[in-house]
Amino acid sequence: MNLSGDIALAKIIVVTSGKGGVGKTTSSAAIGTGIALKGHKTVIIDFDVGLRNLDLIMGCERRVVYDFVNVINKEATLSQALIKDKRTKNLFILPASQTRDKDALTIEGVQEVLEELAKEFEYIICDSPAGIEKGAQMALYFADAAIVVTNPEVSSVRDSDRILGILQSKSKRAEESKAPIEEHLLLTRYHPGRVASGEMLSVSDVEDILAIPLLGVIPESEAVLKASNQGTPVILDTESEAGLAYMDAVDRLMGEERPLRFLEIQKKGFIKRLLGG
Amino acid sequence: MGIFDYFKSKSAPSSASVAKDRLQIIVAHERSKRHQPDYLPQMQQEIIDVIRKYVNIGSEDVQIQLDNTDDCSVLELNVTLPEQN
Numbered sequence: 001m002n003l004s005g006d007i008a009l010a011k012i013i014v015v016t017s018g019k020g021g022v023g024k025t026t027s028s029a030a031i032g033t034g035i036a037l038k039g040h041k042t043v044i045i046d047f048d049v050g051l052r053n054l055d056l057i058m059g060c061e062r063r064v065v066y067d068f069v070n071v072i073n074k075e076a077t078l079s080q081a082l083i084k085d086k087r088t089k090n091l092f093i094l095p096a097s098q099t100r101d102k103d104a105l106t107i108e109g110v111q112e113v114l115e116e117l118a119k120e121f122e123y124i125i126c127d128s129p130a131g132i133e134k135g136a137q138m139a140l141y142f143a144d145a146a147i148v149v150t151n152p153e154v155s156s157v158r159d160s161d162r163i164l165g166i167l168q169s170k171s172k173r174a175e176e177s178k179a180p181i182e183e184h185l186l187l188t189r190y191h192p193g194r195v196a197s198g199e200m201l202s203v204s205d206v207e208d209i210l211a212i213p214l215l216g217v218i219p220e221s222e223a224v225l226k227a228s229n230q231g232t233p234v235i236l237d238t239e240s241e242a243g244l245a246y247m248d249a250v251d252r253l254m255g256e257e258r259p260l261r262f263l264e265i266q267k268k269g270f271i272k273r274l275l276g277g
Numbered sequence: 278m279g280i281f282d283y284f285k286s287k288s289a290p291s292s293a294s295v296a297k298d299r300l301q302i303i304v305a306h307e308r309s310k311r312h313q314p315d316y317l318p319q320m321q322q323e324i325i326d327v328i329r330k331y332v333n334i335g336s337e338d339v340q341i342q343l344d345n346t347d348d349c350s351v352l353e354l355n356v357t358l359p360e361q362n
Binding site: 153154157158161162165169195197198199200201202205208209 | 291292293294296297299300301303304307308311
């Protein structure tokens with residue numbers, strides 16, 4: 001196996017959560033696009049075999065010919081399967097297979113593909129499937145860093161803690177007793193108004209429980225659904241709070257300091273408050 | 278929040294703080310079990326089955342715990358036997 005440092009040049013980041021529907025694919029698409037916008041050659045890999053969706057979120061669903069499993073099985077080359085993003089320079093997508101069984105991904109197969117990608121790309125974003133089964137474990141196994149996507153809601157926070165346990169025990173870095181995977185908390189669907197009225201866990205509540213560094217807070221935003229409707233990563237919507245919050249998170253991931261924003265309550269008029277709007 | 282909410286009692290804890298308390302408890306509990314080997318529940322069941330051959334106990338009468346300290350692991354087994362008649 002070629003371990004001559006090629007794979008070490010690229011940074012492998014898994015976007016994971018345990019729980020489904022918290023925004024893993026939305027976040028993978030946004031963060032991958034954001035890193036590419038900053039000039040780094042980036043590939044986003046959809047690890048959700050059987051439930052491919054990254055292609056829809058990125059708006060390239062009609063350009064999928066070959067997929068991740070085809071490459072592993074040597075039915076296609078990597079360059080045949082990679083889809084070059086039409087909007088963002090430096091950005092490529094490797095779609096998941098839609099029909100094959102979950103056992104199609106093997107550690108050896110995934111490693112081979114990652115090593116080949118690492119020769120060409122600076123960042124490899126692994127969009128994990130939900131759950132803690134094989135697919136999710138495969139997505140995180142080779143990671144150097146993990147972005148744990150969490151909603152301020154009990155089941156999501158608990159599942160995030162479980163996935164943190166798996167990152168710390170079942171990853172390649174853990175098995176080989178290397179430096180642990182860098183952990184980043186990304187809190188999504190945050191509603192400052194509900195936090196203020198005591199109906200929603202706050203950023204600091206979730207930080208207290210999970211005890212990992214905060215990468216960013218993405219406010220609940222209509223722009224996210226609008227972006228997915230159109231197949232555009234929400235980070236490209238620079239008019240939206242969610243898009244700007246994702247860009248801040250990417251800046252922090254690159255080591256820049258960015259103050260948190262969009263955490264204050266949007267002021268409502270007196271009449272609207274009286275009427276309970 | 279409508280006008281009537283302002284008159285409601287403020288003494289009840291907010292649902293968010295209830296959520297935080299519940300999460301802190303369950304997460305601490307699950308973390309303590311995280312390093313237990315996978316075979317522990319089955320081993321516990323088999324130990325219970327063996328004891329049951331001789332003494333009538335329920336599954337809640339057996340506590341089993343594995344503690345790891347530095348270079349030594351201690352398997353602690355606590356069996357509550359029924360009172361003798």
